[in-house]
Amino acid sequence: xxKTTQPAGxxxxxxxxxxxxxxxxASGMSQFALxxxxxxxxxxxxxxxxxxxxxxxxxxxxxHLPG
Numbered sequence: 001x002x003k004t005t006q007p008a009g010x011x012x013x014x015x016x017x018x019x020x021x022x023x024x025x026a027s028g029m030s031q032f033a034l035x036x037x038x039x040x041x042x043x044x045x046x047x048x049x050x051x052x053x054x055x056x057x058x059x060x061x062x063x064h065l066p067g
Contacts (some may be wrong), residue, residue: 031055 007015034055039048 035051038051
């Protein structure tokens with residue numbers, strides 16, 4: 001069996017932190033792209049606004065859960 005080593009201490013923190021930064025940036029880019037795509041498909045500012053609201057509201061409602 002191969003023994004794998006896991007990062008510990010600050011290295012583990014940095015791995016998790018960098019992963020979270022990449023995840024948040026990718027989510028933001030996806031939201032931006034979907035909003036632009038929605039506007040191009042519908043030519044409706046209302047649809048674009050609703051797309052943004054439906055993307056942001058669940059995030060805002062769940063922010064209080066992790067503490």
